[in-house]
Amino acid sequence: MNVRITTVIMIAMTMTGYCSNAIAQQDLSSVTIKTHHVAGNIYMLEGRGGNIGVSAGPDGLLMIDDQFAPLSDKIQTALDKLDKGKLKFLLNTHWHGDHTGGNEAFGKQASIIAHTNVRARLVTKQTLFGREVGPSPKQALPVITFDDSLSVHFNDEKIKAVHLPHGHTDGDSVIFFPKSNVVHMGDLMFAGMFPFVDIDHGGNVLGVARNVETIIKMLPKDIKIIPGHGPISTLDDLKAYHAMLLGTVDVVRKQVDAGKSLEDIKAAGLPATWDKWAGGFIKTDGWLEAIYKSLKQPL
Helix, strand or coil: CCHHHHHHHHHHHHHCCCCHHHHHHCCHHHCCCEEEEEECCEEEEECCCCCEEEEEECCEEEEECCCCHHHHHHHHHHHHHHCCCCEEEEECCCCCHHHHCCHHHHCCCCEEEEEHHHHHHHCCCEEECCEEECCCCHHHCCCEEECCEEEEEECCEEEEEEECCCCCCCCCEEEEECCCCEEECHHHCECCCCCCCCHHHCCCHHHHHHHHHHHHHHCCCCCEEECCECCCECHHHHHHHHHHHHHHHHHHHHHHHCCCCHHHHHHHCCCHHHHHHHHCCCCHHHHHHHHHHHHHCCC
């Protein structure tokens, strides 16, 4: 098993609550790819890893993210069932392996598009969760990159990718489908749970809160939201997520200002108001640490 696949499986284990010593036993053969119609031409594929967005229409298929490499055949089967032609474009919302693991397979048939920093991460060795992630092969790399925004005119819709800096990572993109009234948030939104913020690769909790606020101001009330992780969401869900970000940051900031250490802050925990957000793979201690580190490295 090569380094990149090992890392990908390790991330999958982490995101589903398995302990690290069970990595070798992880088996993705039982994963089912579920297809959900979101609105208009847009679908969400749910499997293991980040949620996949798909535009399916007269021009063919455009896909956002592609989960883990071992799931590529199952994802392809799900795409084929949409019966809308060939995959033409693949957009990566950021570089993590649970969103780009299928790039090598799908890059053989589609042009991969991503922010400049995504290619920069994929083309070089990285370390994530204490494990080395080797450079991606050429076939898995974005061939079209952008700095601020990019539009793809496809399936009678102007699909727009917008970069928002220093949020989940340093290469996050949010994908807007204005005609279908859908937005794919990438990992700037973990629906109903504390998010993972990759501080070692340019992420910052304060940046996530800022970026989510920016997006909220851009969205109509009846928007359908595909989060990076979690179920299809509404604008109210995104506002509740934003309130959690602001509320928990405020709790930690007050303790930092009072001279409390990270150990003190973890011992104090969070008010019970936020308990329900600890149901994902980031628990309260991990979220407090992410906030603490972000406050110590302000934008």
